[in-house]
Amino acid sequence: MSDQEVNNGVNVHALLEAKEALTAAPEAAEFAWRATCKWVNGTHSESSVKGFSGLGGEQSHKTEFKFNADHPEVFASEDNGATPVEYILVGLASCLTAGVASVAQNRDIQLHSVQANIEGDMNILGILGADSDVRNGFNDIKAGDILETFTEEEVSVI
Amino acid sequence: MSDQEVNNGVNVHALLEAKEALTAAPEAAEFAWRATCKWVNGTHSESSVKGFSGLGGEQSHKTEFKFNADHPEVFASEDNGATPVEYILVGLASCLTAGVASVAQNRDIQLHSVQANIEGDMNILGILGADSDVRNGFNDIKAGDILETFTEEEVSVI
Numbered sequence: 001m002s003d004q005e006v007n008n009g010v011n012v013h014a015l016l017e018a019k020e021a022l023t024a025a026p027e028a029a030e031f032a033w034r035a036t037c038k039w040v041n042g043t044h045s046e047s048s049v050k051g052f053s054g055l056g057g058e059q060s061h062k063t064e065f066k067f068n069a070d071h072p073e074v075f076a077s078e079d080n081g082a083t084p085v086e087y088i089l090v091g092l093a094s095c096l097t098a099g100v101a102s103v104a105q106n107r108d109i110q111l112h113s114v115q116a117n118i119e120g121d122m123n124i125l126g127i128l129g130a131d132s133d134v135r136n137g138f139n140d141i142k143a144g145d146i147l148e149t150f151t152e153e154e155v156s157v158i
Numbered sequence: 159m160s161d162q163e164v165n166n167g168v169n170v171h172a173l174l175e176a177k178e179a180l181t182a183a184p185e186a187a188e189f190a191w192r193a194t195c196k197w198v199n200g201t202h203s204e205s206s207v208k209g210f211s212g213l214g215g216e217q218s219h220k221t222e223f224k225f226n227a228d229h230p231e232v233f234a235s236e237d238n239g240a241t242p243v244e245y246i247l248v249g250l251a252s253c254l255t256a257g258v259a260s261v262a263q264n265r266d267i268q269l270h271s272v273q274a275n276i277e278g279d280m281n282i283l284g285i286l287g288a289d290s291d292v293r294n295g296f297n298d299i300k301a302g303d304i305l306e307t308f309t310e311e312e313v314s315v316i
Contacts, residue, residue: 011200015234022282023288026289029282029292030280031279032277033244036274036276037254037273038271042166042169045256047251061230075176084250084252084253086223088246088249091242091245091249093205094205094245098227101200113196119191120192121188123184123188125180128180130180130181
């Protein structure tokens with residue numbers, strides 16, 4: 001562990017305090033997350049994320065986040081946004097990255113860069129309903145190349 | 159079924175042709191979707207979606223789509239984007255909406271508006287590691303209020 005103060009920008013102290021407070025008042029740990037999706041045209045939609053509930057009441061993001069989803073041109077669509085299945089991969093990739101940052105902070109490891117590459121394999125005969133033996137969904141999801149520039153001293157701590 | 163031409167903007171003809179072509183050449187139905195996520199600071203990351211493979215080769219969206227993810231201020235974070243779990247709900251909501259549009263087109267039903275509200279319940283004692291009996295993930299996901307303005311004649315077709 002280095003003598004320098006480790007700062008990955010994660011407030012681990014607040015998270016540990018929250019863990020203690022929520023263990024004492026478990027009903028406040030019940031969260032509900034929401035997304036509202038409005039159809040635009042064809043396979044194009046716009047989803048909004050703003051409010052959620054938790055800590056015993058209604059909460060809100062600072063701003064409303066909006067997301068366009070669509071199918072690509074190879075599916076005879078207009079490609080106005082990422083596909084729904086790519087949004088799932090974005091969720092997984094960003095969860096993994098935030099998790100690495102939080103755990104590193106808790107272990108006093110200074111991060112310099114982190115990258116998560118997620119790939120999801122899918123046989124689209126499933127979603128097209130062309131073959132009932134083919135799963136309608138991902139066959140496999142791989143997380144790779146979690147790149148991080150550790151010093152040798154830091155690696156020995158992990 | 160109405161005499162007027164139904165147009166929800168979904169090219170069902172192309173999708174049905176694709177279904178036939180892919181059934182004849184099933185190796186082209188093997189797709190791989192990707193997201194790359196770079197850590198920014200704290201729980202803040204930026205994910206990119208552009209390339210994917212399928213139809214026997216490398217494909218690309220017209221543009222690169224970028225997504226900021228973060229945790230909200232109630233988790234002592236900076237709220238620079240939706241949370242990873244909300245991205246999952248966006249994926250589900252937009253999948254459902256595109257599915258409604260495609261199936262309606264195939265059944266000659268003219269859509270006027272569609273909205274999907276998705277809510278995912280989560281006890282955060284799981285992700286905080288505060289209680290090993292609590293699942294680290296959603297407990298339940300509800301899809302509600304799939305609102306659509308059908309005429310009486312159209313409803314009878316569904």
